Every structure is written in C-alpha cells, then in structure tokens.
Amino acid sequence: MPDKYDDFRVSLMGWYKPSDRPMPWKEIDNPYFIWLSEIILQQTRVEQGKDYYLKFVEKYPTVFDLAKAPEDELMKMWEGLGYYSRARNLHAAAKHIAFELDGKFPETYEGILSLKGVGPYTAAAIGSFAFGLPYAVLDGNVYRVLSRYYGIETPTDSTEGKKEIAGIAESVLDKERPGKFNQAIMDFGATVCKPKGALCETACTMRQKCLAFKEKRVYEFPVRKKKLKKTLRFFHFFILEDNGSVFIRKRTEKDIWQNLYDFPSLETEKETDFTALEKSDAFKELVGGDYNIKTHSQSYKQELTHRTVIARFHELEVSSNFAGNDNWTKVERKEIRNFAFPKIIDRYLNDKSLYLKLF
Ligand code: SF4
Secondary structure (H helix, E strand, O other): OOOHHHHHHHHHHHHOOHHHOOOOOOOOOOHHHHHHHHHHHOOOOHHHHHHHHHHHHHHOOOHHHHHHOOHHHHHHHHOOOOOHHHHHHHHHHHHHHHHHOOOOOOOOHHHHHOOOOOOHHHHHHHHHHHHOOOOOOOOHHHHHHHHHHOOOOOOOOOHHHHHHHHHHHHHHOOOOOHHHHHHHHHHHHHHOOOOOOOOHHHHOOOHHHOHHHHOOOHHHOOOOOOOOOOEEEEEEEEEEEEOOEEEEEEOOOOOOOOOOEEOOEEEEOOOOOHHHHHOOHHHHHHOOOOEEEEEEOOOEEEEOOOEEEEEEEEEEEEOOOOOOOOOEEEEEHHHHHHOOOOHHHHHHHHHOOHHHHOO
16 A cells, blocks of 8 residues: 555656756766766755766766876866865865775765765765665755655754655655666756745645645645744934043843943834934933033944844033932043943944044
C-alpha cells in the first residue's frame, strides 16, 4: 500500500525528464566535475554559473590541473563570481585530493563533507549525483516543495521546522536513484513549484495530493517565523545649560541604552514639534521655570534591531537656580567626553562639533 511519501516520490519521478532542463553537469558521474559545478553554483545563478563551469572544465580538465594552477590564475578565472573564499577552498581541496588522496575523489558522505568548502547540502548533492549515495539535498526549492505539498505549518526557519523537513526529505527520497530524485525535486521547485507564479493548474502532476493547493494556500508556504514589526520611538532630548554646564543622566531603567548616559528627555507617541511639547505637563515638570531657547536640531534616526528611534535635540539655557532632578548630574561641557552616550546622541554632538568647541 503506497504511503504519502511513496505518492510524492512516484509523481515526482514520473514528472522528471532530465532533457527538459539540460545542464552540462547533469547526467554525468565524474565527481570532480560535479564538485566543481556545485561549488560554482553555491552562490551563483545557474545561467551565470554555466559559463564559468565550462571555462573551468576546459582549463582544468582534471583535479591535478586545478591543484597545480597558480593561485593568481585561479582567482582571475573566478573573477566576477564573488565570494572568493569559495575559490580558495576549491584550490585547497583540489590540492588535498590530488596530492594526499592520489587524485581519488572521496566516495563516502563523510569523506566528501570533510573537503574544504563543502557543507551538508553540497555533500548530499555530490554524493548522490556521483556515487548514488542515499542523501537528500535540502535547499530552498526542497523546503518550498515539501512544505507546500505536505502543508508544513512549523516555520522552516526554526530548528524544529528544519528537522521536520529533513525527516520528510529523507522519507520521500528515492533510495535506488537518489541522484535523479535530488535533481528532480530541485528542477521541480525551480520550474513548476516556483516561489511566485507556481504552475499548479497548468503543469503540476502532484496537485491532487498537494495540501497547499487543496486549501488554496500555496503562497502561505513555506511558513516562516513572523518578522517582528519594528516599533517607532520618538525622543526629545533637552540640553539644559547653565553657565557652561549641562545636565546628563544615567539610563538605569531596563530599556534601550541601559547604563549609557543621555540628556533629560521626553518620549512622545508621535512626532511632536517643540511648540506643542512646551505646552505639555510632562515638559513643564521636566524643565519648569524660565529658559531661553538656543537651538532645535533636525530629526535624527537610528535603526535598532527591534525598533527605529527618532530623536530631536533642544538646547535651552536655564537659570542658575535651576536644580534639575536628583538623578541628574551637572557636568561641565568639556567633561562630557568622559561619558558613554548612545550612538544617536554621539552623532548629534559630532554634527555640531560640540565636542571640539563646547563639549
Ligand atoms: S500544486 Fe502547486 S504548490 Fe502544490 S506541489 Fe504543485 S506546484 Fe507546488
């Protein structure tokens, strides 16, 4: 009795025709060429990678040719592909295979995985394509196809989600023809079960059993952890000056910038101008008494992980009777450099060159 994994495997293998998407590294079993193609394709689009692959195969037809290549020449060959560590790892692994393994490409999953620059995905791909090792590849295509077909609600960017998909991939893998199966699922994801514009109605032979299709939720998969929406916070900082000294305070509360220093401040729910702010009770409580307005700054913005901070700075001259608050410290402007401020305040002070002139 075929189970839910057999159904998937049979449909996929029935759909797959290697000639539909010909690639120079498909349907070959030379591990060296397969490895070359996999490393080139790690961070490169297939179309761009194809030209580089052909160039490399021509210039370095064996692993010995690659191992003996001068590093500068190899880097030049790699130019335009970026991520040069890939080329350096490729070179190091080629030397290892050529000179330490006598040119014999490792034939076990662990052996392949131990090559420099080869991770689990690449090891599964090389192992299955070149040696028929029963390892399922796990890339973005595989995550998408399996999460849609089986309606996986666990976020695929979580540890549990990754485990769940890996378990399914293992169960659906055609152990007799792992290379073909791996190529099939990647091709299927790239050409039919596409991220946008999936060809469910027109080209998918699996739609009858596909949960996402049945529930009309194709684009809800793969599920990802909800991105935290950044909150916006608006701060007004007051640089209250009395005869060359200003008030600062240490931020002791459990909040952003804990243990850094700032100026007396007010936080508002939305962008507020000084005239409106001046009328508020909070402002009167904070500053009170008489003051002269010296300057107002433009808005400053700082992106933190979970929030965006918008700040404005108001320089006010207060009278010598102004006592401030118990938690504030009065310091001479020139001493201010001895205290650590959040970046957004530093930027304001730097912009005004206040460190040089006044602080
Ligand atoms: S029906 Fe659509 S979503 Fe489901 S496997 Fe086919 S292409 Fe992917």
